[in-house]
Amino acid sequence: MKEGEVTNINDVTVIKSKNYDCDIWVYKYDDRQVYEFKIEGSVFLRIEDKFGSNNYNFTRIIKNQTFIIYNGEIIFKTVEKPCKFINKIGKDKKLRNNLWGGGGGWR
Secondary structure, rough: OOEEEEEEEOEEEEEEEEOOOOEEEEEOOOOEEEEEEEEEEEEEEEEEEEOOOOOOOEEEEEEEEEEEEEEEEEEEEEEOOOOOOOOOOOOOOHHHHHOOOOOOOOO
8 A cells, every 4th residue: 555554453454644643543343333543542533434224324423423324425414512501400399299289299
């Protein structure tokens, strides 16, 4: 390979680039493949591909984004975003104890 060197270490494929300071570690599992891009041994990007039901579709996860890919094109994308505007609501003891008008709870 002109761009780098490919080696296998404990069932993990490592691609060492000649042009960049980045190494790509490829982990293969039965249901997915994981790519870790490392600089000096530290992971700076992780990509996970979960295989679909056939050779045409798979799901790619990059950080907080999920892409569903069919036949080489993104057909659906989700982004997880934190919701800071929703606060936890405390329990109302009066409502819980007087649910049926008595004080005995469920009957």
